[in-house]
Amino acid sequence: MDVVVLGAGAAGMMCAIEAGRRGRRAVVLDHAERIGKKILISGGGRCNFTNVNVRAENFLSENPHFAKSALAGFRPADMIALVEKHRIPYHEKTLGQMFCDRSAQEIVTLLEREAKDAGVGIVTGAKVESVERLAAEGGPDFVEQVNHRFTVTTSVGSFRARSVVVATGGLSIPKMGATGLGYDLARRFGMNVIECRPALVPLVFAPEEQERWCDLSGLSTEVIATADGTKRPVRFREKMLITHRGLSGPAILQVSSYWRPGQAVELDLAPGARVIEPLLATKARRDAGAAAAALRGAWPARMAERWMLNHPPAGWTNAALEQFERRLHAWRVVPAGTEGYAKAEVTAGGVDTAELDAKTMESRRVPGLYFIGEVVDVTGWLGGYNFQWAWASGASAGRAA
Numbered sequence: 173m174d175v176v177v178l179g180a181g182a183a184g185m186m187c188a189i190e191a192g193r194r195g196r197r198a199v200v201l202d203h204a205e206r207i208g209k210k211i212l213i214s215g216g217g218r219c220n221f222t223n224v225n226v227r228a229e230n231f232l233s234e235n236p237h238f239a240k241s242a243l244a245g246f247r248p249a250d251m252i253a254l255v256e257k258h259r260i261p262y263h264e265k266t267l268g269q270m271f272c273d274r275s276a277q278e279i280v281t282l283l284e285r286e287a288k289d290a291g292v293g294i295v296t297g298a299k300v301e302s303v304e305r306l307a308a309e310g311g312p313d314f315v316e317q318v319n320h321r322f323t324v325t326t327s328v329g330s331f332r333a334r335s336v337v338v339a340t341g342g343l344s345i346p347k348m349g350a351t352g353l354g355y356d357l358a359r360r361f362g363m364n365v366i367e368c369r370p371a372l373v374p375l376v377f378a379p380e381e382q383e384r385w386c387d388l389s390g391l392s393t394e395v396i397a398t399a400d401g402t403k404r405p406v407r408f409r410e411k412m413l414i415t416h417r418g419l420s421g422p423a424i425l426q427v428s429s430y431w432r433p434g435q436a437v438e439l440d441l442a443p444g445a446r447v448i449e450p451l452l453a454t455k456a457r458r459d460a461g462a463a464a465a466a467l468r469g470a471w472p473a474r475m476a477e478r479w480m481l482n483h484p485p486a487g488w489t490n491a492a493l494e495q496f497e498r499r500l501h502a503w504r505v506v507p508a509g510t511e512g513y514a515k516a517e518v519t520a521g522g523v524d525t526a527e528l529d530a531k532t533m534e535s536r537r538v539p540g541l542y543f544i545g546e547v548v549d550v551t552g553w554l555g556g557y558n559f560q561w562a563w564a565s566g567a568s569a570g571r572a573a
């Protein structure tokens with residue numbers, strides 16, 4: 173084989189398709205019984221397959237510039253063109269997020285058809301066990317080695333390959349077949365791996381806050397969530413949802429990727445609104461009922477009442493009411509943790525980008541070995557950015573491998 177791709181997710185399939193189109197003999201191996209399982213569950217079953225506003229700023233990485241080259245080489249418009257070629261109806265939901273109108277299955281079918289047209293082989297039910305590199309180049313068998321630099325051993329047999337592309341994804345949702353194989357392989361080949369953590373993940377309250385809020389699970393409101401501890405504050409204006417253990421919803425998932433244990437998340441619970449305004453009118457009533465009524469203008473009634481219970485104004489003077497207003501625009505919560513990989517959409521951290529060539533995704537240490545998609549230390553925001561990274565990094569490697 174010219175190219176053996178490990179993992180038939182978004183990144184691996186795109187890579188194999190690009191390599192196949194170039195006339196490379198490519199095969200994709202996956203231990204699952206079918207390809208693209210995460211694509212099928214993505215975007216609530218409709219796959220948010222790209223975001224038209226994609227920029228390097230929408231990704232977390234130790235090297236924020238690394239993704240630029242790949243993202244420029246395969247743009248959201250390229251993915252949309254592919255979707256249109258296969259006559260898949262789609263729409264923009266919000267904030268540049270592109271979804272299938274009908275089903276994520278159509279994206280998987282697109283990949284299967286493109287792979288077939290490009291002559292790519294797909295082997296499912298093949299658990300990858302090891303990747304061995306043949307002896308160093310330059311020895312007596314050099315020519316043979318250039319053609320077959322690696323042996324990939326799987327549960328269904330061995331494959332020899334000139335290039336191996338690792339596209340085995342991250343650790344999130346282990347029950348869907350996620351494994352740490354990609355990270356293990358990188359380490360085995362002497363490459364640095366940035367510590368992994370769950371990202372795009374619900375946050376869990378400390379017991380005290382759970383007691384105060386979690387019986388309201390299911391309530392949601394628009395907020396601006398700001399992550400602490402980042403060099404430049406990153407803010408997300410989206411919905412927040414109270415859960416039975418803490419907080420979720422898009423705004424919270426977004427900041428969770430930046431959050432580290434011990435840090436606070438700051439929430440503006442009434443973006444752009446001046447909630448106490450009605451209480452400041454000269455003849456207005458100033459009491460708990462009036463304050464709760466003002467809050468009900470901004471939030472669901474039960475949340476307004478609970479806020480009054482948990483954070484009542486310190487008094488009824490203008491100064492006390494102003495302080496009350498400031499507090500609800502800057503509620504600082506220190507989460508006890510996250511819901512972990514079981515509920516995380518992605519894994520942050522991963523193969524250190526300093527180990528990879530930004531144009532081709534090839535290892536700088538191990539010629540012929542490539543890493544793409546979520547296994548790399550490039551993590552997108554919620555909203556189609558992670559698939560765009562998978563397509564773009566896959567296409568980069570597919571043009572080179």
Ligand SMILES: Cc1cc2nc3c(=O)[nH]c(=O)nc-3n(C[C@H](O)[C@H](O)[C@H](O)COP(=O)(O)OP(=O)(O)OC[C@H]3O[C@@H](n4cnc5c(N)ncnc54)[C@H](O)[C@@H]3O)c2cc1C
Binds near residue numbers: 180211341
């Ligand atoms: C619930 C959910 C919803 C999401 N929705 C969206 C969305 O709408 N938009 C978006 O942009 N992103 C979304 N994401 C994130 C997105 O799914 C991932 O970022 C993307 O799938 C990563 O692609 P990948 O190809 O790198 O890895 P994966 O898609 O995870 O593919 C890795 C493949 O490797 C295989 N594999 C792993 N270990 C082995 C092994 N040892 N042997 C053989 N095969 C192996 C796996 O079976 C899998 O098929 C969502 C994630 C989740 C969990």
